[in-house]
Amino acid sequence: MTTADFDGQFRELLERHRGIVFKVANSYARGAQDREDLAQEIAVQLWRAFPKYDGARGFSTWMYRVALNVAISHLRERSRYENHHEPLDLTLHDGADAGMQPDTDARVRELYRCIARLDPLNRALLILYLDERSQRDIAHILGISETNVATRIGRLKQRLRNDMGEA
Numbered sequence: 001m002t003t004a005d006f007d008g009q010f011r012e013l014l015e016r017h018r019g020i021v022f023k024v025a026n027s028y029a030r031g032a033q034d035r036e037d038l039a040q041e042i043a044v045q046l047w048r049a050f051p052k053y054d055g056a057r058g059f060s061t062w063m064y065r066v067a068l069n070v071a072i073s074h075l076r077e078r079s080r081y082e083n084h085h086e087p088l089d090l091t092l093h094d095g096a097d098a099g100m101q102p103d104t105d106a107r108v109r110e111l112y113r114c115i116a117r118l119d120p121l122n123r124a125l126l127i128l129y130l131d132e133r134s135q136r137d138i139a140h141i142l143g144i145s146e147t148n149v150a151t152r153i154g155r156l157k158q159r160l161r162n163d164m165g166e167a
Helices: 003-016 018-028 032-052 059-081 102-116 120-130 135-142 146-166
Strands: none
Touching: 003 018, 003 032, 018 032, 018 059, 018 102, 018 120, 032 059, 059 120, 059 135, 102 120, 102 146, 120 135, 120 146, 135 146
């Protein structure tokens, strides 16, 4: 494969699955600039890791694994320098909130607030679950057992019901 073919293949796959980068960046970064920086860092790491991508596996599964690893590392680096917690800037992106009813928009924002309070592993698990990934895919991406995924999803659903009911 020539360099141009390699570049083109990567660009096409990244463009087709770019929503994954934004979902992860929006869930792990605070302000608009931080989200943009994280999204760029994810893209750079995807580019660096792309030669090792096994085409026999799903690209989106591999992409989630890389993106989440970068985001969790980013979160750890940031928390080394900060001793306090600040809520995420929960702006919806890519026109996702266009046409939403005000109460729906408020519920989505509250859901993002609840997600932001989760530890990095549970946050990643919930993002993947909400993206309708299979338990097998989630287990593969996060490196945990399918049984652990099922248990954690059940607990997260209950936690969200409790947290969202309090809102």
